[in-house]
Amino acid sequence: MQIEFIKTNDLKQKPETVSGFGKIFTDYMYVREYADGSWHDGKIVPFDALELLPCSSVLHYGQAVFEGLKAYKNNNGEVRLFRARDNFKRMATSCDRLCIPPIDSDEAYNALYELINIERDWIPTERGTSLYVRPFVFACDESLGVHAAKNYKFIIILSPSGAYYSHGFAPVSLKVEREYVRASKGGTGAYKVVGNYAASIKAGDAANKLGYDQVLWLDAIERKYVEEVGSMNIFFVLDGKVVTPELNGSILPGITRDSVIKLLKSKGYDVQERRVAIDEVLDGAANGKLTEIFGTGTAAVISPVDMLGDGDKKYVIGERGKAGKISAMLFDTLTDIQTGAAKDGFGWVTEVK
Numbered sequence: 048m049q050i051e052f053i054k055t056n057d058l059k060q061k062p063e064t065v066s067g068f069g070k071i072f073t074d075y076m077y078v079r080e081y082a083d084g085s086w087h088d089g090k091i092v093p094f095d096a097l098e099l100l101p102c103s104s105v106l107h108y109g110q111a112v113f114e115g116l117k118a119y120k121n122n123n124g125e126v127r128l129f130r131a132r133d134n135f136k137r138m139a140t141s142c143d144r145l146c147i148p149p150i151d152s153d154e155a156y157n158a159l160y161e162l163i164n165i166e167r168d169w170i171p172t173e174r175g176t177s178l179y180v181r182p183f184v185f186a187c188d189e190s191l192g193v194h195a196a197k198n199y200k201f202i203i204i205l206s207p208s209g210a211y212y213s214h215g216f217a218p219v220s221l222k223v224e225r226e227y228v229r230a231s232k233g234g235t236g237a238y239k240v241v242g243n244y245a246a247s248i249k250a251g252d253a254a255n256k257l258g259y260d261q262v263l264w265l266d267a268i269e270r271k272y273v274e275e276v277g278s279m280n281i282f283f284v285l286d287g288k289v290v291t292p293e294l295n296g297s298i299l300p301g302i303t304r305d306s307v308i309k310l311l312k313s314k315g316y317d318v319q320e321r322r323v324a325i326d327e328v329l330d331g332a333a334n335g336k337l338t339e340i341f342g343t344g345t346a347a348v349i350s351p352v353d354m355l356g357d358g359d360k361k362y363v364i365g366e367r368g369k370a371g372k373i374s375a376m377l378f379d380t381l382t383d384i385q386t387g388a389a390k391d392g393f394g395w396v397t398e399v400k
């Protein structure tokens with residue numbers, strides 16, 4: 048696979064410090080096109096606007112998927128990617144769900160590796176910051192028929208980022224969502240499909256207006272079991288056990304979720320992947336058996352939850368404004384592995400040299 052590199056002399060000023068999520072972008076992006084029945088060689092080109100006709104199919108029917116992963120740099124200048132191949136494997140499942148022609152995950156990984164190497168000076172080193180990587184694929188047929196397109200673009204953009212939530216790594220609050228649902232089995236909830244996120248905005252917006260950061264989604268059929276948060280998977284420390292909803296066909300199989308389960312098991316924690324009834328969670332919050340809640344995600348990393356709201360009721364989890372013991376340990380352990388400060392016993396990181 049050839050990757051042409053089209054250079055520019057018009058380089059941007061790099062920020063001295065990085066905070067916030069997904070607001071600034073590096074000088075280059077990777078672009079690969081699908082046309083005439085195959086994926087063509089990709090190019091690394093200056094980050095710039097795309098040319099799309101108003102009849103481009105993605106604008107009408109949303110045939111598009113994305114991924115989120117991170118590159119880290121430590122103070123020695125070493126650059127590492129975390130589980131990037133796993134993200135490209137998941138991207139392949141998302142593409143398949145939307146009838147998008149598969150992209151070889153090794154080719155996608157190699158393209159990212161080259162792009163990261165070119166852009167390594169953009170990677171921040173401060174703890175809690177990283178270079179957020181956003182690969183995405185979308186349909187660009189110039190016609191209005193509803194069917195699998197014949198033309199696509201696969202693009203990777205890079206954004207030096209800090210914490211996903213606007214208040215940094217401080218705990219977040221969640222509203223139990225009783226009105227809207229995110230996904231049901233047979234739908235697209237288990238894939239990283241753009242429409243999932245569009246469909247979640249109204250509930251998120253209503254929760255924000257009530258002072259919550261995000262919503263906690265329940266299953267679409269019984270409205271009884273916890274699913275996920277949308278920007279992250281969810282874990283509960285209940286009666287000393289770490290419990291998370293099992294992957295049931297409508298929950299995103301998070302890569303951070305998987306890493307956390309493996310890390311906790313390796314440290315001897317009792318981790319249970321099973322159906323988690325919202326009543327069990329709320330009862331635990333009321334009787335003190337629920338001692339911690341945290342979300343996991345690439346952007347969210349490990350995000351402690353210190354408040355759950357359900358209608359008029361509000362439940363404080365642990366100590367308001369403070370990360371729980373397990374959340375704090377996971378954030379540190381994961382960050383140390385990702386930056387190379389701790390040994391990676393799982394084969395998750397690859398150094399970009």
Ligand code: COI
Nearest residue numbers: 115116278344345346347
């Ligand atoms: C990620 O964690 O990378 C995601 O894609 C979630 C997104 C809502 C920021």
